[in-house]
Amino acid sequence: MLQLKSEQYPVCSLDSGGFKPEPAVFVVFGATGDLSHRKIFPALFDLFLGGILPEDLLMVGFARKDLDHKKFREGLRQGCASFARAAAFDEEQWKRFSSRVYYLRSDLEDSRGYVRLADVLAGRENGFFKAIDAIPKNILFYLAVGPEHFGTISDRLGEAGLGSRRDRGGQRAAPGVKSAPRQGWRRLVVEKPYGRDGESAKELTAVLQRSFAERDIYRIDHYLGKETVQNLLYLRFANSVFEPIWNRHHIEAIDISVFETVGIGDRGGYYDSAGAARDMLQNHLIQLMCLTTMEPPASLDPENIHNEKVKVLQSIAPYSPASLLARALRGQYVRGVDAEGRSLPGYREETRVKPDSSTETYVALTLELDNWRFAGVPIRLRTGKAFASKFSQIVIHFKKPPAALFTAQCGESLINNTLTIQIQPNEGVWLRFNAKIPGMSAIKANELRFSFKEVSEYLPEAYERLIADALAGDSTLFIRADESQQAWRIVDTLEAAWAKADPGAPPAKGGLLFYPAGSPIPEIGS
Numbered sequence: 155m156l157q158l159k160s161e162q163y164p165v166c167s168l169d170s171g172g173f174k175p176e177p178a179v180f181v182v183f184g185a186t187g188d189l190s191h192r193k194i195f196p197a198l199f200d201l202f203l204g205g206i207l208p209e210d211l212l213m214v215g216f217a218r219k220d221l222d223h224k225k226f227r228e229g230l231r232q233g234c235a236s237f238a239r240a241a242a243f244d245e246e247q248w249k250r251f252s253s254r255v256y257y258l259r260s261d262l263e264d265s266r267g268y269v270r271l272a273d274v275l276a277g278r279e280n281g282f283f284k285a286i287d288a289i290p291k292n293i294l295f296y297l298a299v300g301p302e303h304f305g306t307i308s309d310r311l312g313e314a315g316l317g318s319r320r321d322r323g324g325q326r327a328a329p330g331v332k333s334a335p336r337q338g339w340r341r342l343v344v345e346k347p348y349g350r351d352g353e354s355a356k357e358l359t360a361v362l363q364r365s366f367a368e369r370d371i372y373r374i375d376h377y378l379g380k381e382t383v384q385n386l387l388y389l390r391f392a393n394s395v396f397e398p399i400w401n402r403h404h405i406e407a408i409d410i411s412v413f414e415t416v417g418i419g420d421r422g423g424y425y426d427s428a429g430a431a432r433d434m435l436q437n438h439l440i441q442l443m444c445l446t447t448m449e450p451p452a453s454l455d456p457e458n459i460h461n462e463k464v465k466v467l468q469s470i471a472p473y474s475p476a477s478l479l480a481r482a483l484r485g486q487y488v489r490g491v492d493a494e495g496r497s498l499p500g501y502r503e504e505t506r507v508k509p510d511s512s513t514e515t516y517v518a519l520t521l522e523l524d525n526w527r528f529a530g531v532p533i534r535l536r537t538g539k540a541f542a543s544k545f546s547q548i549v550i551h552f553k554k555p556p557a558a559l560f561t562a563q564c565g566e567s568l569i570n571n572t573l574t575i576q577i578q579p580n581e582g583v584w585l586r587f588n589a590k591i592p593g594m595s596a597i598k599a600n601e602l603r604f605s606f607k608e609v610s611e612y613l614p615e616a617y618e619r620l621i622a623d624a625l626a627g628d629s630t631l632f633i634r635a636d637e638s639q640q641a642w643r644i645v646d647t648l649e650a651a652w653a654k655a656d657p658g659a660p661p662a663k664g665g666l667l668f669y670p671a672g673s674p675i676p677e678i679g680s
């Protein structure tokens with residue numbers, strides 16, 4: 155185990171372009187839904203407890219349920235008590251936090267709701283924000299609703315003069331730039347799924363851009379908010395030991411894996427028309443690949459980072475459908491048992507799943523980048539549900555040393571060096587290396603393990619970071635429209651090839667593999 159003496163080292167706090175959460179009204183659409191209840195408001199509460207939320211932030215829930223401010227707060231209280239990170243629920247703090255939470259009841263379609271929202275935000279409705287002297291001018295709209303509502307809400311906001319495009323009556327200010335006193339910024343945070351394919355993502359972007367300028371649109375990929383994912387840039391570019399070997403000369407392969415123990419639960423309605431490639435590969439896995447392989451950006455400016463990620467995606471060869479099929483595997487879980495011997499349902503038995511569905515719950519895809527740094531290095535992306543263990547990790551496999559000395563004698567038993575970036579659980583970085591066995595002329599692999607938990611009492615939730623960044627105008631951890639579009643290019647080709655393939659065909663020709671729920675993680679290539 156690597157013994158860290160971190161207290162003896164200085165801390166360097168980054169001046170990330172002066173980004174700091176700014177006072178705003180935080181409006182949540184779908185405020186009574188699961189995401190608000192489990193993630194958004196608990197994250198806001200944690201940010202409040204941590205002193206990160208601006209004191210004068212106001213929060214408004216916008217949803218169709220017939221509630222008043224008080225009842226809405228009561229509902230949130232339970233979510234925050236169960237899901238916020240804070241060890242013990244502090245009543246006093248909750249009172250202070252919830253006194254800044256309000257509720258506006260409206261149908262998501264009904265333009266009158268948006269006109270009223272505009273009145274409320276402009277302070278034209280007396281008595282809505284009780285005991286609040288000043289309403290912040292900045293407004294953040296958070297779309298925690300199903301994707302079918304994204305366009306409607308954005309359009310209605312634009313029509314009500316709440317968008318950020320001046321030509322639609324909206325107002326905008328550049329991120330990080332202090333707004334003129336009476337002119338606040340307007341930002342739109344959009345949850346996933348962002349489109350069902352490239353075409354629909356493009357259409358959605360065009361709709362959102364009718365009311366909001368691209369730089370005011372924040373597309374969420376919650377993986378980017380995870381501390382261990384953010385650490386990728388720090389690990390690669392704040393150290394001099396990794397970067398010189400981070401290329402095809404030294405790296406043999408890269409594995410990016412996200413496995414889950416849960417099945418699809420009650421999300422059959424959405425999942426059956428999505429599948430693992432759309433749900434996980436198009437966003438989380440491809441984003442991890444970009445951060446692992448991109449060139450150093452010119453600076454930490456968000457646009458520079460987005461540009462480098464786009465370059466990675468542009469360098470993925472335009473695979474033909476047949477070659478993509480040969481590089482991919484798709485699978486679906488069938489009835490199985492978990493480690494305790496409890497029976498687990500098969501995918502086709504889940505609610506709102508077609509009984510003959512060929513939707514994949516497991517996908518493996520090997521890509522190669524046609525660029526100078528990584529040409530010829532296989533990047534194996536794998537994700538699946540209902541497996542025996544849950545973990546997300548990136549493993550960099552380094553090449554073996556030259557044959558002289560040890561490799562020639564040991565052959566396969568001389569293990570390659572690997573660097574594992576463990577995203578979750580047991581967040582950390584592990585280096586595998588060979589060492590002598592004391593007292594013997596023999597070699598064995600060992601691991602240096604760095605664990606974030608050893609150096610930090612807590613790891614903030616992804617949503618805390620993302621919400622704070624959106625309030626600060628820092629889009630680094632969000633997805634720009636062209637990134638999403640480029641990622642769809644790959645997934646669209648794969649989906650089209652699968653749609654034509656016979657699910658009963660051999661796996662390399664697009665056939666569907668069946669695996670029992672609770673199966674061990676498959677070997678690479680199976």
Ligand code: BG6
Nearest residue numbers: 346376377412414433434438546
């Ligand atoms: C979501 C997917 O984006 O990520 C889910 O829609 C998946 O299907 C989830 O379960 C996994 O996230 P995490 O943070 O638990 O790895």
